[in-house]
Amino acid sequence: MHEMSLAEGVLQLVEDTARREQAGRVKLVVLEIGKLSSVEPAALSFCFDVVTRGSIAEGAVLEIVDVPGAGWCMQCAATVPIVERYGACPTCGSHQVQPTGGTEMRVREIEIE
Amino acid sequence: MCTVCGCGAGEVKIEGGAHEHTHVHADGTVHTHSHGHDHDHAHNHDATALAGVHGHAHTHADGTTHVHEHVHQGEHAHDHGHEHCHDHDHHHHQHVIGGDLDYGTGPARAHVPGMSQSRMVQIEQDILSKNNVYAAANRKWFDERGIFALNLVSSPGSGKTTLLCKTIELLKDKVAINVVEGDQQTANDAERIRATGVPAIQINTGKGCHLDGHMVGHAMQRLQPKDESLFLIENVGNLVCPAAFDLGEHHKVAILSVTEGEDKPLKYPDMFAAADVMLLNKCDLLPYLEFDANLAEANARRVNPDLVIFRVSATSGDGMRAWLDWIEAGLEAQRCKHGETVDALKARIAALERQLAAR
Numbered sequence: 001m002h003e004m005s006l007a008e009g010v011l012q013l014v015e016d017t018a019r020r021e022q023a024g025r026v027k028l029v030v031l032e033i034g035k036l037s038s039v040e041p042a043a044l045s046f047c048f049d050v051v052t053r054g055s056i057a058e059g060a061v062l063e064i065v066d067v068p069g070a071g072w073c074m075q076c077a078a079t080v081p082i083v084e085r086y087g088a089c090p091t092c093g094s095h096q097v098q099p100t101g102g103t104e105m106r107v108r109e110i111e112i113e
Numbered sequence: 114m115c116t117v118c119g120c121g122a123g124e125v126k127i128e129g130g131a132h133e134h135t136h137v138h139a140d141g142t143v144h145t146h147s148h149g150h151d152h153d154h155a156h157n158h159d160a161t162a163l164a165g166v167h168g169h170a171h172t173h174a175d176g177t178t179h180v181h182e183h184v185h186q187g188e189h190a191h192d193h194g195h196e197h198c199h200d201h202d203h204h205h206h207q208h209v210i211g212g213d214l215d216y217g218t219g220p221a222r223a224h225v226p227g228m229s230q231s232r233m234v235q236i237e238q239d240i241l242s243k244n245n246v247y248a249a250a251n252r253k254w255f256d257e258r259g260i261f262a263l264n265l266v267s268s269p270g271s272g273k274t275t276l277l278c279k280t281i282e283l284l285k286d287k288v289a290i291n292v293v294e295g296d297q298q299t300a301n302d303a304e305r306i307r308a309t310g311v312p313a314i315q316i317n318t319g320k321g322c323h324l325d326g327h328m329v330g331h332a333m334q335r336l337q338p339k340d341e342s343l344f345l346i347e348n349v350g351n352l353v354c355p356a357a358f359d360l361g362e363h364h365k366v367a368i369l370s371v372t373e374g375e376d377k378p379l380k381y382p383d384m385f386a387a388a389d390v391m392l393l394n395k396c397d398l399l400p401y402l403e404f405d406a407n408l409a410e411a412n413a414r415r416v417n418p419d420l421v422i423f424r425v426s427a428t429s430g431d432g433m434r435a436w437l438d439w440i441e442a443g444l445e446a447q448r449c450k451h452g453e454t455v456d457a458l459k460a461r462i463a464a465l466e467r468q469l470a471a472r
Contacts, residue, residue: 002322002323002353002354002357002358004320005321005323005325005354005358006240006241009240009241009242009243009244010240012243013236013238013240013242014236017234017236021232021234023234027231028233031240038353038356038357038383084382085382085383085386085416086378086379086382086386086415086416095415095418096418104239105239105240105241106237106238106239106240107236107237107238107240108235108236108237109233109234109235109236109237110233110234110236111231111232111233111234112231112232112234113231113232
């Protein structure tokens with residue numbers, strides 16, 4: 001259930017920004033969640049609705065942008081797409097793949113008015 | 114969420130000195146939560162070293178005013194204070210990271226003077242950035258004092274506390290040790306640790322599933338560990354969430370016991386990827402189980418090829434030597450770094466005194 005803590009983290013960033021920008025309302029929140037980030041977008045979305053209740057972001061649309069997993073394969077010496085953190089290289093089957101993309105959990109932008 | 118100290122589920126209880134608080138929020142909701150008195154740890158002590166930190170005071174509906182640090186990552190922090198109240202017939206500025214003004218990033222992709230439009234504001238911040246700032250402050254605090262900090266993570270029942278007790282028993286004559294115990298409820302584990310004769314503090318996370326940097330900051334402030342000591346943090350028994358939350362430790366140590374499955378590192382890869390060390394515990398039971406220790410190690414290395422693995426039994430003490438040697442090497446490295454800092458400071462004092470004498 002750490003999606004709840006993450007949703008609170010998102011709300012804090014959104015509230016800080018909205019306050020700074022003297023916004024009246026937050027309409028949209030755009031997150032980037034990597035495929036390898038161990039975050040369940042559905043759970044995060046649910047928690048977001050719960051934690052934003054009564055806040056400036058109540059009713060805001062949550063848009064989650066999936067960032068595909070990518071890794072550097074030592075054998076191929078190339079960046080390859082991976083779907084799991086411990087996934088094998090789709091080209092050579094080696095497990096010596098260092099995740100390089102898709103681990104992010106970021107708030108990209110918000111729409112305010 | 115607690116607006117005083119930012120603690121997650123609002124139910125965090127740090128043993129000893131924490132007290133209950135009731136807040137009335139502006140919207141009329143009342144909530145009670147615990148928090149400690151010491152607010153002078155990570156928030157402030159090296160806040161100046163972190164770009165874009167500034168203090169914020171806010172007042173609750175009950176009239177109490179709190180000041181807390183407020184952290185921005187990245188270069189946009191200086192945007193503050195440039196914002197003015199816009200009248201409705203003024204154009205709206207678009208504030209963008211880096212301090213540039215861009216009027217063309219609204220959904221309409223155009224700026225029309227005198228017309229209000231809702232606008233997009235880029236944030237581009239890691240969701241965990243707040244925790245990471247607390248963790249970085251903790252790590253700096255440890256490093257300045259030459260303290261070696263470990264974060265022990267595992268499923269419930271892998272033998273973390275027994276392993277800790279054994280480790281403490283074998284090391285406590287050589288080095289000062291402090292322990293932070295994380296559990297949802299009860300102070301049982303901290304009591305077990307205190308029975309070994311070392312100071313321990315229990316953090317109850319309430320509904321929370323992990324410790325975070327902020328909680329540990331409070332705990333270490335209360336424990337006041339000695340310079341060049343060992344600081345052990347036993348996280349909440351959970352192989353999922355604690356992987357994502359940096360506490361400021363030097364290494365995460367994952368514990369897997371032979372009564373679990375060999376495929377656990379594959380089922381919960383994040384934790385084994387985040388750890389630097391894995392202890393395969395309860396190895397004294399191997400003769401009675403169909404557990405393939407080599408397979409378990411191979412699975413763990415598939416997730417994390419650099420993982421250092423020790424096979425141990427906290428009950429019989431087998432294999433503990435190698436694990437203790439690893440800890441002592443870490444302590445020694447921290448001691449050396451600390452010594453260097455102290456020597457560097459002494460050299461600077463000497464140089465300044467020479468300068469003063471020459472005047």
